[in-house]
Amino acid sequence: MSAVKHLVSQMMHQQKAAAAPSSLPKGLSQQYAALIQQEVASELADEVVNKVRHQLSEEELHDEEICFKAVRRELVRYLPIDADASEFKPSKDGRPRTIALMGPTGVGKTTTIAKLAATFKLKHKKNVALITLDTYRIAAVDQLRTYAGIIGVPLHVVARPQEIQKALNLCKGCDVILIDTAGRSQRDDARLTELTAFLDAAKPHEVHLVLSSTCSQTVLMEAVQRFSQVRTDRIIFTKLDEAVTFGVLLNVLDKADMRLSYVTTGQEVPHQIEPGCPNRLADLVLGQQVGERSDS
Numbered sequence: 234m235s236a237v238k239h240l241v242s243q244m245m246h247q248q249k250a251a252a253a254p255s256s257l258p259k260g261l262s263q264q265y266a267a268l269i270q271q272e273v274a275s276e277l278a279d280e281v282v283n284k285v286r287h288q289l290s291e292e293e294l295h296d297e298e299i300c301f302k303a304v305r306r307e308l309v310r311y312l313p314i315d316a317d318a319s320e321f322k323p324s325k326d327g328r329p330r331t332i333a334l335m336g337p338t339g340v341g342k343t344t345t346i347a348k349l350a351a352t353f354k355l356k357h358k359k360n361v362a363l364i365t366l367d368t369y370r371i372a373a374v375d376q377l378r379t380y381a382g383i384i385g386v387p388l389h390v391v392a393r394p395q396e397i398q399k400a401l402n403l404c405k406g407c408d409v410i411l412i413d414t415a416g417r418s419q420r421d422d423a424r425l426t427e428l429t430a431f432l433d434a435a436k437p438h439e440v441h442l443v444l445s446s447t448c449s450q451t452v453l454m455e456a457v458q459r460f461s462q463v464r465t466d467r468i469i470f471t472k473l474d475e476a477v478t479f480g481v482l483l484n485v486l487d488k489a490d491m492r493l494s495y496v497t498t499g500q501e502v503p504h505q506i507e508p509g510c511p512n513r514l515a516d517l518v519l520g521q522q523v524g525e526r527s528d529s
């Protein structure tokens with residue numbers, strides 16, 4: 234059934250691509266087709282190519298390379314990026330910079346916390362502490378404790394919102410505190426309310442919503458909408474290495490009104506995490522493979 238669904242979805246996209254505005258010059262229609270094949274929303278693809286169409290001369294519009302660069306330049310404008318992700322900035326209120334990750338089950342929150350902990354400690358030479366609120370899933374604490382041991386950072390386990398302050402006090406001398414949360418279904422109101430109580434008590438400076446790039450746009454948008462009611466200010470897209478198309482990520486960022494902080498590209502800790510980069514994402518949306526990198 235899922236193979237049939239995928240086939241039908243692909244055929245629909247091919248049809249849409251073939252239905253590119255017939256008046257589009259050759260160079261631009263190729264880029265339009267690429268956007269549609271990558272599942273960029275047709276309104277967004279229309280908007281991008283229309284802007285490019287007004288920027289370039291008739292001659293330039295027939296040059297595939299020039300059109301590619303112009304579309305890429307335009308796509309970048311649709312990709313809001315969290316500038317704080319590429320360097321380490323302390324918080325403004327004197328508390329350790331406190332970052333919580335939350336999101337649906339199994340999307341890679343704990344793995345990403347471990348990657349971030351290693352990046353902050355080894356690359357930025359910062360004092361890092363971990364707090365986990367996930368006493369729900371069997372072996373969840375052990376998973377993070379193993380990473381904490383390897384990286385060499387302390388881990389505090391918090392089972393109830395009332396215990397958070399005590400854990401935060403123990404981390405007072407640190408530069409950064411990373412808080413892992415239990416995966417929650419976006420449809421589980423009771424669990425989302427519980428998450429709100431934890432976050433209200435922890436008062437993190439940043440809450441990153443972790444989403445798997447392998448999910449459909451409908452699922453991703455539902456997660457954005459429901460977790461926003463808890464509190465979210467940034468998005469992390471995981472599992473780019475497993476994603477088949479990347480247009481959906483662009484569509485979600487465009488609709489979600491949140492900045493992209495990080496992307497992850499594999500299971501390996503501490504590698505396979507990158508700060509969000511508009512050029513990188515634009516290249517993926519235009520058909521580049523995750524393993525390939527362009528110079529800019």
Ligand SMILES: Nc1nc2c(ncn2[C@@H]2O[C@H](COP(=O)(O)OP(=O)(O)OP(=O)(O)O)[C@@H](O)[C@H]2O)c(=O)[nH]1
Pocket residue numbers: 337338339340341342343344345367370373414415416417471472473474475497498499500505
């Ligand atoms: N391919 C791929 N797998 C990943 C990536 N990040 C995490 N994973 C894998 O996804 C699976 C789930 O990862 P976790 O970090 O346990 O996910 P989680 O969100 O903490 O899960 P819960 O706490 O149960 O909600 C593991 O097998 C990870 O190795 C990634 O970028 N790419």
Ligand SMILES: [Mg+2]
Pocket residue numbers: 342343344367373413414415416
């Ligand atoms: Mg986890």
